[in-house]
Amino acid sequence: MKVAVIVFPGSNCDRDMHHVLTDVFHLDSQLVWHTDELPKNIDAIVLPGGFSYGDRLRAGVIAAHSPVIKDVKKMAERGMPVLGVCNGFQILVESGLLPGALLKNTSLNFMCKWTEIIVKNNKTPFTNKFKLDQRIPIAIANGEGRYYADDVTLKSLKKNNQIVFTYAEDVNGASLGIAGICNKAGNVVGMMPHPERSAEQIINPKNAKPASLIFESLLSTLGVMA
Protein backbone atom coordinates (compact mmCIF):
# COMPACT_ATOMS: atom_id res chain seq x y z
CA MET A 1 0.00 0.00 0.00
CA LYS A 2 1.45 3.34 -1.03
CA VAL A 3 0.90 6.71 0.62
CA ALA A 4 1.87 9.98 -1.08
CA VAL A 5 3.19 12.72 1.21
CA ILE A 6 2.96 16.01 -0.66
CA VAL A 7 5.86 18.42 -0.23
CA PHE A 8 5.44 22.15 -0.76
CA PRO A 9 8.08 24.88 -0.52
CA GLY A 10 8.13 25.45 3.24
CA SER A 11 6.78 22.08 4.35
CA ASN A 12 8.76 20.98 7.40
CA CYS A 13 6.89 17.97 8.74
CA ASP A 14 7.09 15.95 5.53
CA ARG A 15 10.09 13.88 6.66
CA ASP A 16 8.53 13.22 10.07
CA MET A 17 5.36 12.01 8.39
CA HIS A 18 7.33 9.90 5.93
CA HIS A 19 9.31 8.39 8.83
CA VAL A 20 6.21 7.47 10.82
CA LEU A 21 4.41 6.00 7.83
CA THR A 22 7.46 4.06 6.66
CA ASP A 23 9.45 3.12 9.75
CA VAL A 24 6.70 2.84 12.36
CA PHE A 25 3.70 1.63 10.38
CA HIS A 26 5.58 -0.05 7.51
CA LEU A 27 3.65 1.62 4.70
CA ASP A 28 5.28 2.41 1.38
CA SER A 29 5.44 6.19 1.66
CA GLN A 30 6.59 8.44 -1.17
CA LEU A 31 7.40 12.14 -1.00
CA VAL A 32 5.79 13.99 -3.93
CA TRP A 33 6.89 17.49 -4.92
CA HIS A 34 4.01 19.92 -5.38
CA THR A 35 4.64 20.50 -9.09
CA ASP A 36 4.69 16.78 -9.89
CA GLU A 37 1.73 14.60 -10.73
CA LEU A 38 0.56 12.12 -8.15
CA PRO A 39 1.92 8.62 -8.72
CA LYS A 40 -0.72 6.39 -10.30
CA ASN A 41 -0.62 3.54 -7.78
CA ILE A 42 -1.23 5.39 -4.51
CA ASP A 43 -3.84 4.41 -1.94
CA ALA A 44 -3.85 7.47 0.33
CA ILE A 45 -2.56 11.05 0.43
CA VAL A 46 -1.12 13.07 3.31
CA LEU A 47 -0.57 16.83 3.28
CA PRO A 48 1.96 17.44 6.05
CA GLY A 49 2.53 20.41 8.31
CA GLY A 50 4.88 23.32 7.89
CA PHE A 51 4.83 26.82 6.52
CA SER A 52 4.17 26.51 2.81
CA TYR A 53 5.25 29.71 1.06
CA GLY A 54 6.08 31.17 4.46
CA ASP A 55 2.36 31.53 5.25
CA ARG A 56 2.37 34.51 2.86
CA LEU A 57 -1.08 36.05 2.32
CA ARG A 58 -2.76 33.41 4.47
CA ALA A 59 -1.58 30.04 5.69
CA GLY A 60 -2.12 27.45 2.96
CA VAL A 61 -3.71 29.65 0.31
CA ILE A 62 -0.81 29.75 -2.16
CA ALA A 63 -0.10 26.03 -1.82
CA ALA A 64 -3.79 25.40 -2.50
CA HIS A 65 -3.15 26.60 -6.06
CA SER A 66 -0.31 24.11 -6.61
CA PRO A 67 -0.60 21.80 -9.65
CA VAL A 68 -0.74 18.68 -7.46
CA ILE A 69 -3.87 19.90 -5.69
CA LYS A 70 -5.91 19.27 -8.85
CA ASP A 71 -4.89 15.62 -8.61
CA VAL A 72 -5.61 15.57 -4.87
CA LYS A 73 -9.12 16.88 -5.57
CA LYS A 74 -9.72 14.19 -8.19
CA MET A 75 -8.57 11.45 -5.82
CA ALA A 76 -10.65 12.90 -2.98
CA GLU A 77 -13.75 12.86 -5.19
CA ARG A 78 -13.08 9.19 -5.91
CA GLY A 79 -13.07 8.45 -2.18
CA MET A 80 -9.33 8.10 -1.54
CA PRO A 81 -8.34 8.78 2.10
CA VAL A 82 -6.73 12.22 2.37
CA LEU A 83 -5.26 13.55 5.62
CA GLY A 84 -4.14 17.15 6.11
CA VAL A 85 -2.15 17.94 9.25
CA CYS A 86 -1.67 21.52 10.47
CA ASN A 87 -0.55 23.39 7.34
CA GLY A 88 -2.00 20.47 5.40
CA PHE A 89 -5.37 21.16 7.04
CA GLN A 90 -5.04 24.82 6.13
CA ILE A 91 -4.33 23.84 2.50
CA LEU A 92 -7.37 21.54 2.42
CA VAL A 93 -9.55 24.40 3.66
CA GLU A 94 -8.07 26.93 1.25
CA SER A 95 -8.48 24.53 -1.68
CA GLY A 96 -12.18 24.12 -0.86
CA LEU A 97 -11.89 20.43 0.02
CA LEU A 98 -12.98 21.25 3.57
CA PRO A 99 -15.24 24.09 4.75
CA GLY A 100 -14.40 26.95 7.10
CA ALA A 101 -11.27 28.96 7.79
CA LEU A 102 -8.22 28.82 10.03
CA LEU A 103 -7.53 32.14 11.71
CA LYS A 104 -4.79 33.43 13.96
CA ASN A 105 -4.98 32.00 17.48
CA THR A 106 -6.73 34.35 19.87
CA SER A 107 -3.44 34.69 21.78
CA LEU A 108 -1.80 35.89 18.52
CA ASN A 109 1.06 33.62 19.57
CA PHE A 110 2.53 30.59 17.93
CA MET A 111 1.65 27.77 20.28
CA CYS A 112 3.69 24.62 20.69
CA LYS A 113 2.61 22.26 23.43
CA TRP A 114 0.95 19.00 24.38
CA THR A 115 -2.78 18.91 24.64
CA GLU A 116 -5.63 16.41 24.42
CA ILE A 117 -8.21 16.03 21.71
CA ILE A 118 -11.42 14.02 21.79
CA VAL A 119 -12.67 11.78 18.99
CA LYS A 120 -16.13 12.84 17.87
CA ASN A 121 -16.40 10.82 14.67
CA ASN A 122 -14.95 7.31 14.55
CA LYS A 123 -16.19 6.48 11.08
CA THR A 124 -13.43 8.10 9.02
CA PRO A 125 -10.45 6.29 7.47
CA PHE A 126 -8.26 7.90 10.14
CA THR A 127 -10.43 7.31 13.22
CA ASN A 128 -12.11 3.93 12.75
CA LYS A 129 -9.93 2.27 15.42
CA PHE A 130 -11.07 4.71 18.14
CA LYS A 131 -13.96 4.61 20.52
CA LEU A 132 -16.21 7.66 20.49
CA ASP A 133 -15.04 10.31 22.95
CA GLN A 134 -11.66 8.62 23.31
CA ARG A 135 -8.96 11.11 24.30
CA ILE A 136 -5.68 11.50 22.43
CA PRO A 137 -2.60 13.12 24.02
CA ILE A 138 -1.11 14.98 21.07
CA ALA A 139 1.27 17.77 20.06
CA ILE A 140 0.00 21.05 18.65
CA ALA A 141 2.19 23.66 16.98
CA ASN A 142 0.62 26.49 15.03
CA GLY A 143 0.00 30.22 14.81
CA GLU A 144 -3.09 30.14 12.58
CA GLY A 145 -4.95 27.21 14.02
CA ARG A 146 -8.18 28.73 15.26
CA TYR A 147 -10.86 26.92 13.29
CA TYR A 148 -13.73 29.21 12.37
CA ALA A 149 -16.99 28.61 10.58
CA ASP A 150 -20.21 30.61 10.53
CA ASP A 151 -23.32 29.33 12.25
CA VAL A 152 -24.78 27.82 9.08
CA THR A 153 -21.58 25.90 8.37
CA LEU A 154 -21.26 24.73 11.98
CA LYS A 155 -24.83 23.48 11.92
CA SER A 156 -24.09 21.61 8.72
CA LEU A 157 -20.87 20.12 10.19
CA LYS A 158 -22.81 18.84 13.20
CA LYS A 159 -25.69 17.51 11.14
CA ASN A 160 -23.38 15.60 8.79
CA ASN A 161 -21.10 14.29 11.55
CA GLN A 162 -18.13 16.19 10.10
CA ILE A 163 -16.59 17.23 13.41
CA VAL A 164 -13.86 14.62 13.87
CA PHE A 165 -11.84 15.99 16.80
CA THR A 166 -12.43 18.64 19.47
CA TYR A 167 -9.96 20.00 22.00
CA ALA A 168 -10.38 18.87 25.60
CA GLU A 169 -9.47 22.43 26.66
CA ASP A 170 -9.82 25.80 24.93
CA VAL A 171 -6.38 26.22 23.36
CA ASN A 172 -7.00 28.82 20.69
CA GLY A 173 -10.63 30.00 20.59
CA ALA A 174 -11.72 27.59 17.83
CA SER A 175 -15.43 27.44 17.01
CA LEU A 176 -16.99 24.64 19.09
CA GLY A 177 -13.43 23.75 20.12
CA ILE A 178 -12.90 22.09 16.77
CA ALA A 179 -9.47 20.51 16.21
CA GLY A 180 -10.33 18.52 13.09
CA ILE A 181 -13.10 18.02 10.56
CA CYS A 182 -13.88 15.90 7.54
CA ASN A 183 -15.76 16.36 4.28
CA LYS A 184 -19.32 15.08 3.92
CA ALA A 185 -18.12 11.77 2.48
CA GLY A 186 -15.72 11.38 5.42
CA ASN A 187 -12.63 10.44 3.37
CA VAL A 188 -10.93 13.86 3.60
CA VAL A 189 -9.83 14.72 7.14
CA GLY A 190 -8.02 17.85 8.31
CA MET A 191 -6.60 18.32 11.80
CA MET A 192 -4.42 20.97 13.42
CA PRO A 193 -2.61 18.69 15.95
CA HIS A 194 0.34 16.56 14.83
CA PRO A 195 -0.18 12.78 15.03
CA GLU A 196 3.21 12.19 13.39
CA ARG A 197 4.87 13.87 16.39
CA SER A 198 2.82 11.88 18.87
CA ALA A 199 2.61 8.30 17.67
CA GLU A 200 5.91 7.01 19.06
CA GLN A 201 6.41 6.52 22.78
CA ILE A 202 10.01 7.72 22.61
CA ILE A 203 8.85 11.26 21.69
CA ASN A 204 5.50 11.33 23.47
CA PRO A 205 5.80 12.13 27.19
CA LYS A 206 2.25 10.89 27.79
CA ASN A 207 0.71 7.95 25.93
CA ALA A 208 1.54 7.42 22.26
CA LYS A 209 -0.95 4.60 21.69
CA PRO A 210 -4.02 6.77 21.04
CA ALA A 211 -2.24 8.94 18.44
CA SER A 212 -0.89 5.80 16.77
CA LEU A 213 -4.49 4.68 16.24
CA ILE A 214 -4.84 7.44 13.62
CA PHE A 215 -2.32 5.55 11.49
CA GLU A 216 -3.65 2.14 12.50
CA SER A 217 -7.06 3.32 11.34
CA LEU A 218 -5.55 4.06 7.93
CA LEU A 219 -3.91 0.61 7.91
CA SER A 220 -7.28 -0.92 8.68
CA THR A 221 -8.95 1.14 5.94
CA LEU A 222 -6.34 0.01 3.43
CA GLY A 223 -6.80 -3.60 4.48
CA VAL A 224 -3.29 -3.97 5.89
CA MET A 225 -4.51 -4.84 9.38
CA ALA A 226 -7.82 -5.90 10.86
Add this chain to the structure above:
Amino acid sequence: MPSFKVNVIIENKPEIVDPEGDTIFNDLILKDKKTTIKKVRSAKMLRFVIDAKSKESAEKTVLDTCNEFRIYNPLVSKVSVETLKV
Protein backbone atom coordinates in the same frame (compact mmCIF):
# COMPACT_ATOMS: atom_id res chain seq x y z
CA MET B 1 -3.45 52.91 -21.60
CA PRO B 2 -3.44 54.61 -18.20
CA SER B 3 -2.13 52.92 -15.07
CA PHE B 4 -4.02 52.68 -11.79
CA LYS B 5 -3.10 51.81 -8.25
CA VAL B 6 -5.86 49.66 -6.79
CA ASN B 7 -5.61 49.21 -3.04
CA VAL B 8 -7.46 46.12 -1.89
CA ILE B 9 -8.32 46.19 1.80
CA ILE B 10 -9.11 42.81 3.30
CA GLU B 11 -10.73 42.84 6.71
CA ASN B 12 -12.48 40.20 8.69
CA LYS B 13 -16.26 40.42 8.95
CA PRO B 14 -17.57 42.18 12.07
CA GLU B 15 -18.58 38.96 13.78
CA ILE B 16 -15.02 37.60 13.63
CA VAL B 17 -12.95 38.16 16.76
CA ASP B 18 -10.02 40.48 15.97
CA PRO B 19 -7.43 40.00 18.74
CA GLU B 20 -4.88 42.23 16.97
CA GLY B 21 -7.28 45.16 16.69
CA ASP B 22 -8.50 44.59 20.24
CA THR B 23 -4.94 44.60 21.59
CA ILE B 24 -4.08 47.83 19.77
CA PHE B 25 -7.28 49.40 21.06
CA ASN B 26 -7.19 48.18 24.66
CA ASP B 27 -3.48 48.11 25.38
CA LEU B 28 -2.26 51.09 23.40
CA ILE B 29 -4.96 53.59 22.56
CA LEU B 30 -7.18 53.36 25.63
CA LYS B 31 -4.15 53.32 27.92
CA ASP B 32 -3.26 56.72 26.49
CA LYS B 33 -6.81 57.86 27.30
CA LYS B 34 -7.80 58.51 23.66
CA THR B 35 -11.40 58.00 24.65
CA THR B 36 -12.92 59.45 21.49
CA ILE B 37 -11.61 56.45 19.56
CA LYS B 38 -14.22 53.76 19.92
CA LYS B 39 -12.88 50.75 18.04
CA VAL B 40 -9.91 49.45 16.07
CA ARG B 41 -10.09 46.68 13.50
CA SER B 42 -6.99 45.26 11.85
CA ALA B 43 -6.87 44.62 8.10
CA LYS B 44 -4.46 43.74 5.32
CA MET B 45 -3.88 45.99 2.32
CA LEU B 46 -2.58 44.81 -1.04
CA ARG B 47 -1.68 47.37 -3.73
CA PHE B 48 -2.12 46.27 -7.33
CA VAL B 49 -0.65 48.41 -10.12
CA ILE B 50 -2.58 47.74 -13.30
CA ASP B 51 -2.95 49.09 -16.85
CA ALA B 52 -6.62 49.52 -17.70
CA LYS B 53 -8.95 51.58 -19.88
CA SER B 54 -10.78 53.05 -16.90
CA LYS B 55 -10.97 53.07 -13.13
CA GLU B 56 -13.98 50.77 -13.26
CA SER B 57 -12.19 48.33 -15.54
CA ALA B 58 -9.14 48.33 -13.25
CA GLU B 59 -11.25 47.62 -10.18
CA LYS B 60 -13.19 44.85 -11.92
CA THR B 61 -10.02 43.12 -13.10
CA VAL B 62 -8.47 43.31 -9.64
CA LEU B 63 -11.58 42.08 -7.85
CA ASP B 64 -12.05 39.24 -10.36
CA THR B 65 -8.41 38.28 -9.74
CA CYS B 66 -8.94 38.37 -5.97
CA ASN B 67 -11.89 36.03 -6.35
CA GLU B 68 -10.15 33.72 -8.82
CA PHE B 69 -7.11 33.22 -6.60
CA ARG B 70 -9.02 33.32 -3.33
CA ILE B 71 -6.96 36.30 -2.19
CA TYR B 72 -9.50 36.60 0.61
CA ASN B 73 -11.63 33.94 2.23
CA PRO B 74 -15.23 35.05 1.61
CA LEU B 75 -16.42 33.09 4.63
CA VAL B 76 -14.54 35.28 7.06
CA SER B 77 -13.38 38.37 5.17
CA LYS B 78 -14.74 41.23 3.07
CA VAL B 79 -12.85 43.43 0.63
CA SER B 80 -13.08 47.05 -0.37
CA VAL B 81 -11.06 48.91 -2.98
CA GLU B 82 -9.60 52.36 -3.31
CA THR B 83 -8.31 53.33 -6.75
CA LEU B 84 -5.92 56.07 -7.78
CA LYS B 85 -4.73 56.99 -11.26
CA VAL B 86 -0.93 56.80 -11.44
